[in-house]
Amino acid sequence: MQEKILILDFGSQYTQLIARRIRELNVYCEIYPFNHFPEPDPSVKGVILSGSPYSVRDSNAPSPDLVSIKGRIPLLGVCYGAQLLVHSGGGNVMPSAAREYGRANLFYINNEDLLFTDVTPGTQVWMSHGDTITGMPEGFEITGSTNDVKAGAFKINGESTWGIQFHPEVYHTTEGTTILKNFVAKICGCSMNWTPASFVTSTVAELRNKLGNDKVILGLSGGVDSSVAAFLLHRAIGKNLTCIFIDNGLLRKNEFETVVDSYKGLGLNVVAVRAGDRFLDELEGVSDPEKKRKIIGRVFIEVFDEEAHKVRDVKWLAQGTIYPDVIESVSVNGPSATIKSHHNVGGLPEKMHLKVIEPLRLLFKDEVRRAGEALGLPGYILKRHPFPGPGLAIRLLGSITREKLEMLKEADNIFIEGLRKNSLYDSVWQAGVILLPVQSVGVMGDERTYEYAVVLRAVVSTDGMTADWAKLPYDFLGSVSNDIINKVKGINRVVFDVSSKPPSTIEWE
Numbered sequence: 001m002q003e004k005i006l007i008l009d010f011g012s013q014y015t016q017l018i019a020r021r022i023r024e025l026n027v028y029c030e031i032y033p034f035n036h037f038p039e040p041d042p043s044v045k046g047v048i049l050s051g052s053p054y055s056v057r058d059s060n061a062p063s064p065d066l067v068s069i070k071g072r073i074p075l076l077g078v079c080y081g082a083q084l085l086v087h088s089g090g091g092n093v094m095p096s097a098a099r100e101y102g103r104a105n106l107f108y109i110n111n112e113d114l115l116f117t118d119v120t121p122g123t124q125v126w127m128s129h130g131d132t133i134t135g136m137p138e139g140f141e142i143t144g145s146t147n148d149v150k151a152g153a154f155k156i157n158g159e160s161t162w163g164i165q166f167h168p169e170v171y172h173t174t175e176g177t178t179i180l181k182n183f184v185a186k187i188c189g190c191s192m193n194w195t196p197a198s199f200v201t202s203t204v205a206e207l208r209n210k211l212g213n214d215k216v217i218l219g220l221s222g223g224v225d226s227s228v229a230a231f232l233l234h235r236a237i238g239k240n241l242t243c244i245f246i247d248n249g250l251l252r253k254n255e256f257e258t259v260v261d262s263y264k265g266l267g268l269n270v271v272a273v274r275a276g277d278r279f280l281d282e283l284e285g286v287s288d289p290e291k292k293r294k295i296i297g298r299v300f301i302e303v304f305d306e307e308a309h310k311v312r313d314v315k316w317l318a319q320g321t322i323y324p325d326v327i328e329s330v331s332v333n334g335p336s337a338t339i340k341s342h343h344n345v346g347g348l349p350e351k352m353h354l355k356v357i358e359p360l361r362l363l364f365k366d367e368v369r370r371a372g373e374a375l376g377l378p379g380y381i382l383k384r385h386p387f388p389g390p391g392l393a394i395r396l397l398g399s400i401t402r403e404k405l406e407m408l409k410e411a412d413n414i415f416i417e418g419l420r421k422n423s424l425y426d427s428v429w430q431a432g433v434i435l436l437p438v439q440s441v442g443v444m445g446d447e448r449t450y451e452y453a454v455v456l457r458a459v460v461s462t463d464g465m466t467a468d469w470a471k472l473p474y475d476f477l478g479s480v481s482n483d484i485i486n487k488v489k490g491i492n493r494v495v496f497d498v499s500s501k502p503p504s505t506i507e508w509e
């Protein structure tokens, strides 16, 4: 039985961060919408109530019935969660006189309280709320205060319920990890043995159990998520897994061959489908980015469907969906733990009448990488840069021709190989070349040229949501520029993109 902590989400921007911190303590946890959580069973060791953009005094404030939890299993309310406990217990929560936002110090701490074991009096905490607790219900005892906030932390006497009006999960709460550790270890009694390696072992056992002798197909993209999903299933069911890897003609130079060879070398059962011409015939001359995406999505589904039908008796479609795709902070107005549709495989399962299996649906991105390491996957698979599903089609601005695609592949290859050779590849989150629909004048030897210009794009990021342009060395950029202009016929100018996201995006279309 997998021990876990439940986190009930009231819509705070920090809810996912609470989950990450708990998992960093090697304790497994899951996030549920506040109005849509399961009846706790004995595997649930504790519950955390998240913060919220709402005030408990709002007429439509989220206010779930906690009767199955409160007083029965350890409970920690964070910010809104703490105010909710006070409000529903008959205490007072009022708008704060001054907005309680930013750094503060807990000058008073009750170190006898389990939640504050080893926490230093005066420790810095991070506040972020417009309301504050002004009156405690009977039986609530204050265990921590700042200069302005008397009820910085409290516990309910006679039950395992705590509340804190600051955010332990954010970096600025310097001893936040100790507080969360006290909660999960000392209060909830979690054994703290959940690791990516234990995830692999238990998931492989579950997959075997669930799939038995059934056949499964999976669409490989070459990316980290689908690769780790494939190897996890491979370990569980071996040859009953068939992976389909489609060459859409828009992959990087040599990518298809290299990836297929390395997967086969690692024992995976891969059907490699060369469908470049089918995609390119339909894309020839198309310049609108949304049209490009739609065509690629449609042809992908057609090709995948045809290939899948060649595998007999398939029952399951496996996908590399990960946790951030599954949970989004809930709309606090409704039970909508919406699932984002996948960029390119959207619509696939419904059309194919297969049952869907998503072995990574509870992992964050870095946990997927660590699970991959635990499976023994090599760095060249796990450290690969993200690459968009529509591939080079959205890096070839303007109308697509085979000739321009070849130029782009060559230039992109020089840039990426250059990053590798100069040990810069791993310090960049994502990189690539964009071919502009612009020709510029140049001179080569005695002749004037009128050829295409390309952009080098390289960014640093942690999740692709925000990104900064990578400060690559001038000498390196100079030598990549020389190589591209000398070796790729049709390109006579190279520029470097120095825009950050936001307000720009990583891709150009």
Ligand code: XMP
Residues within 6 Å of the ligand: 293, 343, 344, 386, 387, 388, 389, 390, 430, 464, 465, 501, 504, 505, 506, 507, 508
């Ligand atoms: P942007 O350009 O929005 O990109 O800053 C963020 C991340 O998403 C990738 N991206 C895509 N991936 N299909 C995909 O599968 C797409 O249409 C697409 N557009 C952008 C992009 O490469 C970056 O990693």
